[in-house]
Amino acid sequence: MSAPEEQPPAPEVGIREFQARIEAIYLQKDSARGAMGTFAWFVEEVGELSRALRRGERKNQEEEFGDCLAWLVSLASIAGIDMARAVSKYDHGCPRCRQTPCACG
Numbered sequence: 440m441s442a443p444e445e446q447p448p449a450p451e452v453g454i455r456e457f458q459a460r461i462e463a464i465y466l467q468k469d470s471a472r473g474a475m476g477t478f479a480w481f482v483e484e485v486g487e488l489s490r491a492l493r494r495g496e497r498k499n500q501e502e503e504f505g506d507c508l509a510w511l512v513s514l515a516s517i518a519g520i521d522m523a524r525a526v527s528k529y530d531h532g533c534p535r536c537r538q539t540p541c542a543c544g
């Protein structure tokens with residue numbers, strides 16, 4: 440997960456801050472499209488990520504990971520889900536076994 444050495448580190452962004460940023464940029468448009476229409480776009484992006492992973496082009500993969508996360512958090516906003524709260528289930532390790540790393544069989 441380490442970035443190539445020629446790239447400067449990206450500024451830190453928390454999940455709540457990122458969700459607020461995506462809401463400011465897209466929530467109006469995405470809300471008008473509705474949850475299922477926006478979900479279809481999210482799935483389209485997941486397909487693009489799949490292609491990028493198969494092709495192995497790092498720069499393209501980075502873009503597609505970013506797009507997938509943006510669509511996912513936008514979809515969460517439409518559904519009224521706070522992503523920071525949604526991921527807090529991992530605060531104490533694996534939600535099932537409570538271990539880090541996961542020790543589930």
Ligand SMILES: [Zn+2]
Pocket residue numbers: 533534535536537538541542543
């Ligand atoms: Zn586990």
